[in-house]
Amino acid sequence: MYLAVKGGEAAIDATHKLLSETRRGNVDVPELDCVQLREQMSLLIARVMNEGALYDPDLAALALKQAQGDVIEAAFLLRAYRTTLSRFGSSLPLDTAKMHIRRRVSATFKDLPGGQVLGSTYDYTHRLFDFSLTASGDRAEATVAPAPLSETMPRVLDILGAEDLIESETPEDGDPAPEDITRDPISFPAERAARLQSLTRGDEGFLLGLAYSVQRGYGHNHPFAGEIRVGDAAVCFAPEELGFEIELGDITLTECQMINQFTGSKNAPPQFTRGYGLVFGHNERKAMSMAVVDRALKTDKFGETPAYPAQQQEFVLYHSDAVEAAGFLEHLKLPHYVDFQGELELVRRMRAEQGGEPE
Incomplete structure (x- = not known):
C-alpha cells in the first residue's frame, strides 16, 4: 500500500534526523528528562495512559518526550508498545470502595460518611498566572500533613x-x-463492558463534547455528580499454579458516578439512573465525560429510543478513538496522485460536456 512512499527513502531518513533535532530544540536550554515529565506533568501523563490503554507513567513520559508533547502520537506509541507485551492472564476486579483516597467529593450530599475530601484540584483557583513559576530551580514550600482518612469510604x-x-x-x-x-x-x-472500555480509551476532547451535547442542545439532561473519587487501588492477580491471589501493586484511578433522572417505564418505576466513569490517573474531566456518555448509551436498558448523537452506539464508539481517527485523517498526507488525476480528468471531461472549458 502506498508504494510511492518508497521512492523517497533518502528524504524520509533525512526528515527523521531533522525531527530529532527539532525535538531537542535549543541545545543551550537544559533537556527535559522523563522523570520531570512524570512528576510534574501528571495530568498529561494520565491522559496519555488512558488513550494509550496502558498504565505505565514512565513509558507515558517517554512517549510524550518522543512525541514532543503530542498526546495522540504519544498514545499511539504506547499502544504500539503494548501489542508487544506478553499476556500472563487477567487481574481480579478492582475494589474501588477500598481505594486509598486522595480526593473525594459529591455534589449531591453535603454531609457524607467519611466527609468531603477536596484534595489537589484546580476547581477553586482564580485562573490567574503565577509568574513565580517562571523562575528556575526548586521552590521550597511548607506542606501541611493531610489528616488521616478512613481506609474505606462508603x-x-x-x-x-x-x-x-x-x-x-x-x-x-x-x-x-x-x-x-x-x-x-x-x-x-455492544455490551456495556465493551462500551466502557472503548470510552476509557476514547479521546478526552471528543467525549467532553459529547457530554456537553447531552446537557445542552441534544438531550437536555442535567446529571448530578453523585461522587468523584481519586485514589490508589490495589491490583491483584491469582496465578493458576498458586491457587490464591497476590497483590501486584497500586494504581492511581479516578472514578465518577453520575446520577440522572428517569421518569419510569412499563417495566421500571420512576427512579434515578447511573452513569459510570473509571480512568487511569487523576483525570476528573475524562471520568465525568465518560459517565455522562455511558448513561446516554444505556437506551436499551430503559427502553429509550436513540434520538441524539451521544445515544448512537456506532457513532460514539467508532469515532471516539483518537488514534484511529488521527490515522484515518493523516493518511490523506500520503500520495494520492493517481486517484487525484482520475478525479481531475473526470471534472475536466464534465466541464467540456457542459460547454465549459475545452478538453
Whole structure:
C-alpha cells in the first residue's frame, strides 16, 4: 500500500534526523528528562495512559518526550508498545470502595460518611498566572500533613440504593468475563463492558463534547455528580499454579458516578439512573465525560429510543478513538496522485460536456 512512499527513502531518513533535532530544540536550554515529565506533568501523563490503554507513567513520559508533547502520537506509541507485551492472564476486579483516597467529593450530599475530601484540584483557583513559576530551580514550600482518612469510604450512591431510589447494578447470571476490545473487535449492539472500555480509551476532547451535547442542545439532561473519587487501588492477580491471589501493586484511578433522572417505564418505576466513569490517573474531566456518555448509551436498558448523537452506539464508539481517527485523517498526507488525476480528468471531461472549458 502506498508504494510511492518508497521512492523517497533518502528524504524520509533525512526528515527523521531533522525531527530529532527539532525535538531537542535549543541545545543551550537544559533537556527535559522523563522523570520531570512524570512528576510534574501528571495530568498529561494520565491522559496519555488512558488513550494509550496502558498504565505505565514512565513509558507515558517517554512517549510524550518522543512525541514532543503530542498526546495522540504519544498514545499511539504506547499502544504500539503494548501489542508487544506478553499476556500472563487477567487481574481480579478492582475494589474501588477500598481505594486509598486522595480526593473525594459529591455534589449531591453535603454531609457524607467519611466527609468531603477536596484534595489537589484546580476547581477553586482564580485562573490567574503565577509568574513565580517562571523562575528556575526548586521552590521550597511548607506542606501541611493531610489528616488521616478512613481506609474505606462508603459509596455515595449506596445512600439512594438503600431507599431503592436508584437503579441497581448487579452482575449477570454467572458473572461472565467481560469482553476485551484489545483482542476482539467491537460488534453492535455492544455490551456495556465493551462500551466502557472503548470510552476509557476514547479521546478526552471528543467525549467532553459529547457530554456537553447531552446537557445542552441534544438531550437536555442535567446529571448530578453523585461522587468523584481519586485514589490508589490495589491490583491483584491469582496465578493458576498458586491457587490464591497476590497483590501486584497500586494504581492511581479516578472514578465518577453520575446520577440522572428517569421518569419510569412499563417495566421500571420512576427512579434515578447511573452513569459510570473509571480512568487511569487523576483525570476528573475524562471520568465525568465518560459517565455522562455511558448513561446516554444505556437506551436499551430503559427502553429509550436513540434520538441524539451521544445515544448512537456506532457513532460514539467508532469515532471516539483518537488514534484511529488521527490515522484515518493523516493518511490523506500520503500520495494520492493517481486517484487525484482520475478525479481531475473526470471534472475536466464534465466541464467540456457542459460547454465549459475545452478538453
